Amino acid sequence: xxxxxxxxxxEQEYSIDCCALCKLxxxxxxxxxxxxxxxxxxxxxxxxxxxxxxxxxxxGEENEGIYGFLVDDxxxxxxxxxxxxxxxxxxxxxxxxxYIKSCRKMVHFPCGKQHQFIFQFTxxxxxxxxxxxxxxxxxxSSCVSEPLSCSVCLDPIEAVLSYSVLKCPACHCSxxxxxxxxxxxxxxxxSRTLFITVLISIVLVLWHYEDAAWELEENAYGxxxxxxxxxxxxxxxxxxxxxxxxxxxxxxxxRCMLCGxxxxxxxCASLNAFETDWACEDCAAAxxxxxxLPRHTDSPQPAGQRRSRSSKRSLILTPRQSPIVCKRYCTLxxxxxxQELASQISQHHPSMPVVVSGNKVLEAAxxxxxxxxxxxxxxxxxxFTSSKHIPSSGNTRHFLSLLVQQLQNTIFEGPDGAxxxxxxxQALREDVYFDVGCLLSLSLxxxxxxxxxxxxxxxxxxxxxxxxxxxxxxxxxxxxxxxxVKKIQESRSLEELREAMQSASEYLEVAxxxxxxxxxxxxxxxxxxxxxxxxxxxxxxxxQRFCEGLKTLGVFDQVQMFPGAFVSLFCSSPxxxxxxxxxxxxxxxxxxxxxxxGKESAVVTFWRHYLVECEVGRCxxxxxxxxxxxTSADVVPxxxxxxxxxxxxxxxxxxxxxxxxxxxxxNHLVLPVVPSYQVFKKNMEYAVCQLTVMQAI
Numbered sequence: 001x002x003x004x005x006x007x008x009x010x011e012q013e014y015s016i017d018c019c020a021l022c023k024l025x026x027x028x029x030x031x032x033x034x035x036x037x038x039x040x041x042x043x044x045x046x047x048x049x050x051x052x053x054x055x056x057x058x059x060g061e062e063n064e065g066i067y068g069f070l071v072d073d074x075x076x077x078x079x080x081x082x083x084x085x086x087x088x089x090x091x092x093x094x095x096x097x098x099y100i101k102s103c104r105k106m107v108h109f110p111c112g113k114q115h116q117f118i119f120q121f122t123x124x125x126x127x128x129x130x131x132x133x134x135x136x137x138x139x140x141s142s143c144v145s146e147p148l149s150c151s152v153c154l155d156p157i158e159a160v161l162s163y164s165v166l167k168c169p170a171c172h173c174s175x176x177x178x179x180x181x182x183x184x185x186x187x188x189x190x191s192r193t194l195f196i197t198v199l200i201s202i203v204l205v206l207w208h209y210e211d212a213a214w215e216l217e218e219n220a221y222g223x224x225x226x227x228x229x230x231x232x233x234x235x236x237x238x239x240x241x242x243x244x245x246x247x248x249x250x251x252x253x254x255r256c257m258l259c260g261x262x263x264x265x266x267x268c269a270s271l272n273a274f275e276t277d278w279a280c281e282d283c284a285a286a287x288x289x290x291x292x293l294p295r296h297t298d299s300p301q302p303a304g305q306r307r308s309r310s311s312k313r314s315l316i317l318t319p320r321q322s323p324i325v326c327k328r329y330c331t332l333x334x335x336x337x338x339q340e341l342a343s344q345i346s347q348h349h350p351s352m353p354v355v356v357s358g359n360k361v362l363e364a365a366x367x368x369x370x371x372x373x374x375x376x377x378x379x380x381x382x383x384f385t386s387s388k389h390i391p392s393s394g395n396t397r398h399f400l401s402l403l404v405q406q407l408q409n410t411i412f413e414g415p416d417g418a419x420x421x422x423x424x425x426q427a428l429r430e431d432v433y434f435d436v437g438c439l440l441s442l443s444l445x446x447x448x449x450x451x452x453x454x455x456x457x458x459x460x461x462x463x464x465x466x467x468x469x470x471x472x473x474x475x476x477x478x479x480x481x482x483x484x485v486k487k488i489q490e491s492r493s494l495e496e497l498r499e500a501m502q503s504a505s506e507y508l509e510v511a512x513x514x515x516x517x518x519x520x521x522x523x524x525x526x527x528x529x530x531x532x533x534x535x536x537x538x539x540x541x542x543x544q545r546f547c548e549g550l551k552t553l554g555v556f557d558q559v560q561m562f563p564g565a566f567v568s569l570f571c572s573s574p575x576x577x578x579x580x581x582x583x584x585x586x587x588x589x590x591x592x593x594x595x596x597x598g599k600e601s602a603v604v605t606f607w608r609h610y611l612v613e614c615e616v617g618r619c620x621x622x623x624x625x626x627x628x629x630x631t632s633a634d635v636v637p638x639x640x641x642x643x644x645x646x647x648x649x650x651x652x653x654x655x656x657x658x659x660x661x662x663x664x665x666x667n668h669l670v671l672p673v674v675p676s677y678q679v680f681k682k683n684m685e686y687a688v689c690q691l692t693v694m695q696a697i
Contacts, residue, residue, distance in 0.1 A: 032109065056077040096109050118133040231268055236265065249266070338444055411427050423538055428541060494520050583608050589648045603680065651672075652673070660687050
């Protein structure tokens with residue numbers, strides 16, 4: 001049996017496998033950091049114990065000693081700390097001291113963790129005892145949400161600030177277990193989605209940060225050192241190629257001043273030789289300043305005419321200046337969240353077959369969710385028996401689009417675009433509320449369209465957003481009882497109020513709101529109680545089952561955590577397609593041959609002009625028809641397109657007889673290179689209209 005070597009340090013013995021600072025043998029990276037052993041120096045330490053020690057500093061390079069901590073310095077720190085007694089375990093070797101100079105408390109790092117020491121993993125790496133640790137506070141004026149779960153592990157959490165419970169200091173809406181944040185900090189990787197990364201980063205920067213495992217890898221930030229150097233103009237005028245950039249002048253490459261990931265030569269974007277401000281088409285559209293920012297799609301200016309600089313608008317984004325940007329950001333965030341949830345969909349299991357007879361989409365969907373082998377995480381394989389003209393790759397999107405339309409007429413009431421739940425005893429008995437919620441979640445995750453038909457009152461009751469907004473009579477919609485409630489609300493005398501109550505007495509009795517009134521001011525409380533009963537109290541059980549259905553694939557929980565990001569997706573109809581948004585959807589892939597790039601650039605101009613004519617009604621097709629032709633969707637799915645739509649080109653032998661081709665399964669459109677716009681428009685209309693007619697058969 002091999003015996004471990006033991007080293008004697010003054011009066012205490014410990015194994016070479018034990019940390020020289022805390023004397024523990026545990027190898028738990030989440031708690032104590034990486035356990036590092038230098039066999040040649042017979043030295044072992046936990047990285048966090050070393051990092052938090054008060055008397056040692058990184059005086060070397062990263063490859064010296066232990067991440068810059070020199071061996072001699074570490075040994076001196078071990079000797080120094082041996083004389084110091086831990087305030088927790090009362091043993092010597094305490095190397096971590098409270099950052100407050102007047103405080104004399106010293107602890108081992110593991111002892112500090114057990115007794116609520118705060119360790120901040122940012123320079124100068126301070127540690128605070130329980131008496132002096134920084135604390136979070138709730139804002140006085142803002143309303144803080146009551147969470148049901150931790151935003152990381154989704155386990156139940158109590159919204160009470162403590163050592164083990166943290167809240168997001170930016171939005172005050174998300175709450176975390178401290179241990180969950182710690183685990184995320186240690187194991188985070190670049191592949192984590194944007195919303196989790198941003199949220200965790202906010203908490204870590206202010207509270208508790210350490211290098212993630214991937215950050216410690218060699219050349220982890222190599223990509224950040226690369227500068228984008230490529231001209232992305234439709235037609236590059238540089239004879240030396242798109243990657244050539246001079247130091248100054250017409251052929252210096254300018255990068256987008258907003259994103260930095262697009263570039264253009266000054267000449268190719270028709271900029272003056274001294275101009276340095278340029279934004280790519282996507283960013284210019286995002287800040288709603290497309291008419292004033294110089295872009296590579298601008299047409300050349302007449303000789304001698306200078307571009308006016310006085311018309312440029314500020315690029316500083318504020319809610320007051322850029323409501324469109326806020327909505328686009330929310331759309332982006334919601335699609336990222338849905339894409340994260342969509343990772344649950346397995347491509348390795350058999351797809352769930354869905355057979356639709358005629359227009360009975362709702363019946364087919366209800367039959368699907370009631371099957372004993374129904375698995376929401378399996379892909380859908382939809383087949384329409386009544387039509388052979390819909391491409392199989394577009395069946396699922398077509399099915400989900402029709403499904404969302406038909407679901408609006410099931411358990412909902414009210415005008416289009418502002419529907420509330422209705423009370424239906426048969427639907428309760430058959431658990432339709434759960435099934436509809438499940439189908440709506442299924443549609444969002446599997447690539448269906450935005451919902452856009454929830455009323456604000458329904459969304460507020462489901463997700464508590466916006467907070468502390470009182471319900472009104474208008475939120476009841478156009479029900480048969482709404483007019484009677486309005487008469488109560490509009491009463492101008494006590495006598496009118498009593499008459500209005502008498503005319504609605506039957507409903508008031510059911511609602512428990514029939515009571516004597518002594519003054520006209522009583523009507524406000526009465527109306528509030530009636531509205532609350534109509535929209536909330538009487539619908540408690542339907543709401544409960546509907547919420548359970550929405551929890552399918554985790555949709556409800558994520559919307560509840562980010563209600564502001566999803567409100568447009570649930571309550572607002574999708575933005576009308578425009579030529580500009582359609583053009584921005586498609587990424588153009590030019591051929592590698594320089595001799596064909598010029599012709600392809602001309603086709604891109606034809607394409608954009610064609611979209612404009614579709615928008616203003618000068619074509620036989622609409623923008624929706626074109627999008628269906630290319631992707632089988634008439635709106636951008638709630639989850640976004642995957643993969644992103646692309647354009648490529650075909651150089652036919654006979655341009656006059658060449659027609660565009662679509663590949664909906666990959667959201668790809670192939671445009672033929674033709675000599676004139678008239679030929680392009682004629683062939684494009686024929687291809688799109690042919691599909692439209694075939695689908696209508």
